[in-house]
Amino acid sequence: MLVNYLTLFHAARLLHERYARTVIAEVYSQEKNTLSIVLYAPEPHTITVRCGARENALIARSGTSRTHKNTVDLFPSLIDRHIESVHMLASDRAVIISLSGGLRLCCELYASAANVVLCDMDGTVTDAFLKKKETVGLRRPYPLVPQPVTENDILPAREEFIRTLTALSAEQSDPRRALKKCAPKLGTILADEIVFRCGITGSSFTETDTARMADAAAGLVRELLLPDRITPSIYFDERSPVALTLIPLQHLAPYRREQYDDLFTGITRFISFGRSESSVLQQKKTYVQWLQKELEKAERTMRAVETEMNDASRAEKYQQYAAAIMANLGMLTKGAAAAELRDPLNPDIIIRIPLESSLTPQKNAERYFEKAKKARSGREESRERLRMLERRTAALQSVIENSKQITDSISLKNFIHSNGSMLKELGYMTEQEHEALPPFKIFTVEGGFTVYAGKNSANNDLLTFRYARPNDLWFHARGSSGSHVVLKLGTAPGEPSKKAVEQAASIAAYYSKMKNAKHVPVAMTERKYIHKPKGAPAGTVALDKEKVIFVQPLLPEQKE
Template sequence: MIAHRETLQRLLGELSPRVCAASLVALRRRGQYELFLWFASPAAPTVIVEAHFRAGLSTVFCRPSTWKEPERTVPWAEELWGKRLVHLELHPTERQLRWVLETGQELLFFLYGTAQSGVLLRERDGQIRASLGAPRAVLEKLADAPPRRLPGWEEYPAETPLVRALAQDRHQLGSFYAHELCQRCGIAPDTPLGQLSEHERERLRQMLSEFCRELTESSSAFLFRRPEGPPLVSLLPLRGYSEPIAVFCSISDAVAERVRQTLLWEEFRRERLQLQQRLERHARQLARWRQEAEQCLHHAPVSERERLWGNLLLMQPGLHERGRSEIVLPDWEGNPQRIPLDPAKSLRENAEAYFQRARRRDEAGRRARHNLPLLQEREHFVHELLAQLQQVTTRRQLREIAQRLQELFPPREMTTRTGERLRVFHLAAGFVLYLGTDARSNEALTFRFARPHDVFLHVRGTSGAHGILRGPRKGELPPMPILEQAAAVVAYYSRARSASLVPVLYTWRKYVRKLKGTLGAVRLEREQLVWVRPLPPTASESP
């Protein structure tokens, strides 16, 4: 995260006067990648140093006094508590900080911004006592690395892009400072070193020397907004960015703000990804339902043929005859029709089976004609939300899209206060149907969740889900189409779901009595009956 060594050197210059000679009051960690150090001295207020050791976010800074105390932390390395810090130093070439205590014990911070970031607690005799971040074996190999000789940018192979050579030069500019230097020199960043003229090389040498001097003499820290991702900390104004979003006199404060915004951005990115996955899931579901509806519309000729076959079979003698696997009969125009038969059924039973299939196809086609335009409209709307999501930059915009999605697809499940799971189906005119999922949730739904003027529904004569139908106004009996719609869903979630017609009882919840001894068993008063065909929610609801 700290892209340039001078930034880390400046940060060390701010930290040292505040923590050296102070007592390390406490060390606490949050997870495996965050560490907090409390320093106290008689002449200064307590200082809290915060460190991060994960890929993409490895840094250290003093927490601003306006921030509240770190939460959800646990003690770490308690043997160091109360010890005085005597020295803080930066490795000559590596991004390593060494914190030396009066006992000779050391904390080694590895701030590479990669998976090799972490911290080691090392005893005076060199033994490693504890670690955070990267695996201990990885960090031990990095500890006490000898200073490296870093090549100058002109020493790299001729095919090396200029920006890469500058970023890895002995000045350790890093990527964004290297791009800034290329822009100041008017040279394309991806220009191979071998294609640079001597004039361009001389200009780069002069500009690099001046650039490093500016970095050393800078007394401010700038925060720049990037097109994607958290902001950028720089010791200099950058030509490749718009005006800075903030300017700090303290590099530690700039890093602290950058960390704060990084964590917010990561949370935003997680929420955006979750919302994107929800939208894509709904888009796939709507596409599947639309394709099924389109297939149902193509089945109209099939239902006509099945109805024809049923009529032809009923016109034959020997309607109780069984054992035939097919029969060839002329239709109304004299064309032969080869009709498959179930040998276990009579001709009459085969005809009734064909009539039933035709009725089912007709009903599916009717629903498809009703649902298809709505499904197409919803699918288009979801794809519009996905396109809008790609342009979202704030959590407020995320919440607006999530709210629009919630209105289109209300939640299908909820949990009661006592932990029972309920199914939820939003019907027309503001009515909501709640269903239990087992005997325990049935009882919780009926006797703890439901209100006296809710409508209770249950299949007569068999076990199944309790249904509670709640309207927008107290005591309002739902219109018969909505009541039948709710009853069809209740019948579907019962043992009678395979029947062609199912009797469903309904009454006000206040007329439902609990039976002792059996969980979920009830007795109804003033009940009424409606006959419905069991339908799953996707078929009984209007999309």
């Protein structure tokens, strides 16, 4: 519902409530297809309009983040103008920002045709964010006076709605498609909700369902038009975002729901999650393509080496030729192109031996002895090379199989940490990239936070006093030797949850001498409350402040 009509309706409502009578300070772009409008209310705030083909959105937030590098100023005529009102166009997905002087900035969020255009009082476009040459001079017949959006702007009248649905039911139409055909502003997610609320489970519906569908749609739309009913939420399938919604939806109840106090926060988070997932899938694709290519190359090379090994089996034949020539030197003369001689080891067998006519029989024998020696050496080299290729093939197949677990940023991080050494061995990761990986046991806990665990006493000191930052959370099994464990803040959005903290404590319990106990006391504190007593051995520290929690000794991927 990122650019669902009703999402934009409430975005426009919030923009009006927050920014009417504020002053525009600058308008610029520093990201492709993204326009930023900075205004003072009285502190700086930024309205962002995203016009990407796959990412239309309208967002507002406090502050400004212009870098002044690779940015371009736009819409100079808007500077110092007041925003008088913001409203949603009743007929389409366009948000109109009315400005002092009779100008209107129209945010047209029409998917691949999205744009932001500036219109004068007559509705003529005088400036545009995208496709300026094609757009300037066109007319936008948007009404000058804001029109309230009602249920009738979103749904047809009840009788007409039922009549159209009835006609579509006779065509065995899918109920969701039928709803969207009758009321395009609903969108897929709301159509799914209406069908769910009506209890329709099949891919078609009957005439008796139509009244219930029309009434369910009306009830849902009325609820969505009420500002006090809006509770922005994102539903997740595990860690992947499924949908952004304005109210709790019954058909999404099986998914995990994360609620936000502000609509723009929800939109921003949804975009961030979606981009992260897209980036993860692209990185996964890059890994898999390289691994598959290397696997195919290794398999081709293995076939070639096996062929070489078959050729190398000629060593015995060359040895046989050389021995036969030496046993019959008195019978041979220089200049012969071939000779038929008895095999010294089996005199009943006559063998035909090609000879170099320019060489003496002695030299021909030496030549075959040398070829036999080289063939034997090549065979051993081929065997060793084949063993290496078999190991490489197995490693590639293993990493490819592991890559199937990459579904989000957390599993990608786990994949890199778990397979870093193998990727370096295989040649994907450079020595420098591999060395950049922290030299500790690495885990990911709830929320995507990274956790490091020391490997030994010296490694514990390195983790605590070189890698941990002052506010990172530090853990150690109380009253027992074991690993220092650090939960790195800033490795995931927000603050770590109670579950994330308990998972980090469980890691500390697991890597201690109390790992076989049912429950282990674990000391937790911020890194800034830890110091090393003078002369203390490696791994020994003192805590100025601590909290003790009891947990089971478990690693994050283990189940109780």
